[in-house]
Amino acid sequence: MLHSKPPLPDALYSAAQVRDLDARLIAAGTPGFDLMQRAAHAAWRALRRRWPEARQLTVLAGRGNNAGDGYLIAALAQRAGWQVSALAVGDVSALTGDAASAYQEALGAGVNVRPWGQQPLVGILVDALLGTGLNGDVREPYASAIQCINDSGLPVMAVDIPSGLCANTGRTLGLAVHADLTVTFIGLKIGLLTGDAPELVGELVFDDLQADAAIVAQTPVSIKRLDTFNLPRLAPRSRTAHKGMFGRVLVVGGDLGFGGAALLATESTLRCGAGMVTLATRPEHVSAALTRFPEVMTAGIQSANQLMALIEPASVLVVGPGLGQHSWGRSLLSAVASSPRPQVWDADALNQLAAGSVSLPNGCVITPHPGEAARLLGVSTQAIQADRTASAVALAKKYNAVCVLKGSGSLIASPEGELALADHGHPAMATGGLGDVLSGVIGALMAQKMPAFDAACLAVWLHALAGEKCGASGRGMAAADLIPVIRQLLEEQQPCLS
Structure with missing residues (x-):
């Protein structure tokens, strides 16, 4: 059963705040790999809702936790009977911790993981190249991979943030993925809603990964996203108004x-x-x-x-x-x-x-x-x-x-x-x-x-x-x-x- 799109929250955070929140959730007892699995499931639900007839997937993965999300999405698609390919743009030997565990799970599920070599891309593309930690301009081999994604003309889902988009400012860091769908997690990043973001993010889906609300509340909100439920209000007028x-x-x-x-x-x-x-x-x-x-x-x-x-x-x-x-x-x-x-x-x-x-x-x-x-x-x-x-x-x-x-x-x-x-x-x-x-x-x-x-x-x-x-x-x-x-x-x- 496909899930409906969850609403966007009104709290916006910097990339550092979200990383700190992620660390505090782990310190409070939620294993990091559990959070990564929740992220993969959230992205997988959103992907199937957006493209219900699709049956072919290509994941382009870097070498950080963003790549770990991508490998777990590949495993979910493989188990669902899809034709799946994972292209390792980052060196898989550099994967550590939860990202390395995600890579092993993808292999265990039967995902075909190959080094990226500018081979033709097929199916729905999953951008799991670069996460929110990027500060300087995108470098090789990621720049070439992003260009290939953008030139492919295929549907693209970005995991957490389109690679090359600054999570704090919404600025393109040299080159960025043009996504049709972006699924972001834990806290909504400022850079997904301003600057170049509207041209790059596509449809935006948020999932809090069942984060403990009390822990989230400890993080001060950087910016309030205006919505119907939090707008300043004019008082109704008296019937004797003049x-x-x-x-x-x-x-x-x-x-x-x-x-x-x-x-x-x-x-x-x-x-x-x-x-x-x-x-x-x-x-x-x-x-x-x-x-x-x-x-x-x-x-x-x-x-x-x-x-x-x-x-x-x-x-x-x-x-x-x-x-x-x-x-x-x-x-x-x-x-x-x-x-x-x-x-x-x-x-x-x-x-x-x-x-x-x-x-x-x-x-x-x-x-x-x-x-x-x-x-x-x-x-x-x-x-x-x-x-x-x-x-x-x-x-x-x-x-x-x-x-x-x-x-x-x-x-x-x-x-x-x-x-x-x-x-x-x-x-x-x-x-x-x-x-x-x-x-x-x-x-x-x-x-x-x-x-x-x-x-x-x-x-x-x-x-x-x-x-x-x-x-x-x-x-x-x-x-x-x-x-x-x-x-x-x-x-x-x-x-x-x-």
Whole structure:
């Protein structure tokens, strides 16, 4: 009987934490070989669920415990009557401990184990080459084996992590296996959900190997994976609620030629429950704004002096969508930067912040994409993507703000060290305007008295899942498509009325 796919946990760990957890489980009385056998059975179940008609398997094994998992999977397939081949990429004489025992069990089951020599690959491929301990770039003979796997066009299951993917950062270490299915164990690794991981991991299945929950609980969680059961919550509204209870958001942006960005941020703010919304933009955009949403108080602003009167009654400011980097935008940003109001800064506000022309007030949220993050930290975009978690933490500390580092596996970091990750999304989201929508959602939630970190977490999750749902229709998604979906998701998850 095939088992259903188990859910993913919300706790994410570093590779070192998972190795330490594995050691503590063994020290507490669970033999290491038992854990290895549980891992092999979990992977074998997932493989049969994914490819129920398959009957041929090739395992490519290295020389560590990852290889031991692979040899035990080969033994299970052999006993099930499959046509099985195991190719030893690592020297089998270097196998020790539980991995050596697994190799002997495969031989005892009748598995044909041969040295790998770039022979043709067949059937379902099992990547058991390199585990989570890899730090530097992949070297030979593993690089050639990985290339052969990727060139084969065959279905691939990775054991624990695709070989060549950094378990801590999600960075490709020179070359990595492109898996269709990855089965990971004991603790969910950070690098499986951010950086290059979504392109390499395929379907992700987790199994805790029946680990003692009390021992697992002793390991501090590095990052919280956002999911329906752990999202920050907006309280239901009283039946006597009025608009003054849910904040006034001021959206500042929309220089000439960029008016649409400010309109998108304004609309998402309005649709996510802010009590009142004001848009401060170029006078040329006022008529378009009034036509699109007459509910918004739209003001045509020529100078920073005119803006001051709008800042005073606001509870939250959303600053930057379409702001531009010319004198109009610079003067408005200077005005809002002197306000003590909580603020969300995006787009051109971040570019001006990176240029050092303005300082960020306290209590803010910044929402950079990798390029903006690179400018804010004075490094390359490649350096940001090489360790997205560290980059988000560095940004939060440098600017004393909640940081949303956008991208595949968006990360939310607080100055106090809290970290969360949203693993939803869709490639169709690679289009202009989505960041403007996100900024408005964050501002609306903050206006409803949600703390900045919580507002950012909930907004990023809503935005990512809405993008995933809209992306199901394929290319051609427009940023405005997300707004009604975000509104619906928010109501589904956190109803207005209890």
